[in-house]
Amino acid sequence: MSGTHLLVSDLDLRGSGYMNIAVGCALEMYHAGKEVRVIGIGYRGTQHNFPFQIIPVNHGMWSQHVPAMLMNLQALGMSGQIPEVKSLTVALDIPLQTYLMSVERPPNVPYIGIFPVESAPLRSTWTTQLAGMDARLVISKFGVEALEHRDLSSRYIEIGMDTDKWRIPTPEERTGLRKMMGHTEDDFVIVTVADNQERKNLSAAMEIIKRLKERVGENASITWHLVTRPGNIIGWDLADLANDMGLTGNLEMYDRGIEFEMLWKLVAMADVFLLTSKAEGLCMPIMEAMAAGTIVLATDCTAIPEHIFADPEKRGRFSTYEGERGFLLPVEFVHCDPWGNSNRHYVDVEKGADVLAKIYKLWKSKSKKLEEMRKRARAYVEGRHWDETGRVLNETIDALVANAPAPPVIPAGQFQQRMEEIL
């Protein structure tokens, strides 16, 4: 299909929640024969080997620069300096999407939104704004349901996983990784990969680990590897918090900018991946942990249960926290948060520690149950193919482009005037 297809997303190649989604979608568009130009918010011009262009956008200037780039690229297409812009796909959180939707575009350029729904209910204003998209592709089944409750149609787009990159180590490799990190097979190793911000509720994770120590005895060797942003000024002072809870000797912290190889090592050698988030729109870190063969324990909320249970509806909500593919942390209470007026789910740290203690006992007894769970979790993520992501995305784009109205005809000599009208 000739023409330029634009994709806007958060593309900080040091690691952002959207990076994998954006790169995966752009690759699928490229492999479908589309000329793709990616506008990368947070991309700093660092080297990449993708077969498509990424234009850098300073994170702090995105609200000015992205609309300007979109307008310029559309004008370049209309003037023939680049192939005409045929579609605009935006993979970002809802508030950023609603902002970009206000950027004028020709009627023949459909807007395809790819987004998570972090929590329900969906705010009324957002519902109205999202209705203006030509297509809504939601990255969780939970999100599709949330939109349905607001009478908004959408399509589920399953985000793929690179399970070659996120592989299970061999037993010898795993032993070697643990030894490298100073662990023996008798050490219970917990890993968390989460930003140091309120939604990730890291203080609750500390509370749970503190209570685990009380339950299993002070002699138990427990280490928590936390990949986060320790210096985030709006986050917790994690070192102080650990000290206050008596966890300083149990905690190893890493900045989220670590190389992928190191990140994989930390996750793959751990016994449990712990996540105490209050809401998640997809939760890629859980899937990465499953792919690396690590047992997952995460909050029973929003998009998380659909990773843990083969069929969350049949589970008997709130009655069991052990799924086919991992474990859930019970929620103590739900609070309406100022962000999007949406619900935030606060884990029950006592009951959460009970679940973690259960996992500890299964681990200590080398239970086959955990091994079976790891296999099912791995099979689940292996079943998430980027081919399927690409199929849904390209089908959506192609259908919209095929049915798009004709591009505006600008009479000769009036291009400048028309651009001034648009701008």
Next chain:
Amino acid sequence: MSRRKRKDTQKASPVDMKTSYLLDIVLLVYGEWGFAENCIAALPEAMEGYNDGYRLTLIDNGTPEFRTNSGTVVTPDEQSKAVRAMLQDTDRFIRLDVNKGYPGGMNEGVRRARAPLILILTPDVTLHKGAIAAMVKEMDDPTVGVVGLKLLFSPDSPHSGNRPGTVQHAGLVIDIGGNPQHIFLGWDSDHPKVNECREITAVTGACFMTRKPLWDAIGGLFEGYGNGTFEDVDYCFAVRARGTKVIYTPHAVGYHYVGASIRAGANQRGFNLGVNGTIFKGRWADKGLAWDEWRYW
């Protein structure tokens, strides 16, 4: 001027030669004498494959005396002694009594040039083998007004945070804010995108080759930028405004010890990036300044 016997098989240069040599090299130094030694020492190998003669003019841009920790005063003459000893009979050393900033100092040097081609050079650049010949080759195309080269972070660059041997310069483009930006900064030297010879928006003033008649027609570097920054991009815009091209060639390579030319503690006014950026945009806003990085990434 250095002469090499012209071989019968050599093609005549298409330029109108006023001198018996094709190239004037203007090297501007302000206190970085150690770097200048390395820069000059690298020239013979950089000349490999080039046989049309050159003259080096070294401009001391008002280097002040300095006092050592023990209180000894080192005069400008003493500071430049070792470098002056490296110069050939045909080379020139010119000392300016006051610092004229980068644009002013370079203009002083080029004013004294006579050859058809000029190589603008700063002491923090060491050219690799064959760099000169590769740049001269691009100038064989009469539509080319400026040639810039591939510069890499040196193995011992004082500019921390960048891997040695990776790209420091592969051309300058204009971002959405109207600001010049380095493209492919930090990329591997052998990346395919880095190794395309291409027409580009601008090149760095650390080292580029241009034509003397074109330089004179433009009026050299705009001295309204004071001590410097933006004058190289400004010159490239002026070159393009005259219908001639600015070319980046990856076939000429050098190391760039980034920041060495801005001598720490030197007695000079700072480089006012903010003011110069505004001056630059004001000069070119209605004469071709446009977002163009979309062409290159």
